[in-house]
Amino acid sequence: MGRQNRSRKRRDEMNKIKKARYDAKELIRLKKTLGLLDADGKEIKMEIGEVAEIKTAKEIKRAAKTKEEQELMYEHQEKMEKGQKIVRVNEKTGVEHVFNSKTLKDQFGNYPEWFKRKKTAKRLRKKQHAQKKNFKQAWTTVNVPL
Incomplete structure (x- = not known):
């Protein structure tokens, strides 16, 4: 029931x-x-502009768009920078290694001994994820006639 x-x-x-x-x-x-x-619990008459900042939807979108553009410009500049060359001599073997400050690799493609593989892999994963997130294929962004 x-x-x-x-x-x-x-x-x-x-x-x-x-x-x-x-x-x-x-x-x-x-x-x-x-x-x-x-x-005392009595209301204070104030204008809304004094209490909170009022923004329209267009202003918020414009601010977000400019922020994204700045981030993309920063990433583009990072890609363009080649990094400085740092010369170090290995004490054990006496071989001279020229390290790139951006990639942290030497002329042989090896990382320095203080640089850990797990950290490198983690950094590369984050970098690749960011690149995939911002990736837009040309044929999807351009107006294609139907």
């Missing part, structure tokens, strides 16, 4: 009353955090 609707109706009514009471308390708490209420 099914449940009785009577108890459910009562429960819903009580929940509505409880929700109204909690909403009022929450509104007071939010106003206190924003500084719209003084110590």
Whole structure:
């Protein structure tokens, strides 16, 4: 047999009353955090511009777009930079190694002994993930006639 609707109706009514009471308390708490209420609990009349910074959707999109452009420009500059050459002589073998400061590899393609493989792999994974995320294929970005 099914449940009785009577108890459910009562429960819903009580929940509505409880929700109204909690909403009022929450509104007071939010106003206190924003500084719209003084110590006595009286409202301070302020303009919204003084409390919070108002931005339109266009402004937010424009700001995000400029931030993305700056990041892409920074990545592009990093790719263009070749890095400085650092010369070190191995004490054990006496061989001279010329390290690139950007890639940290020497002329033989080896990393220095203090550089760990796991860290290198982790760094490369992060770099490749970032490149995949920003990758856009030419035929998808250009308007292709149907």
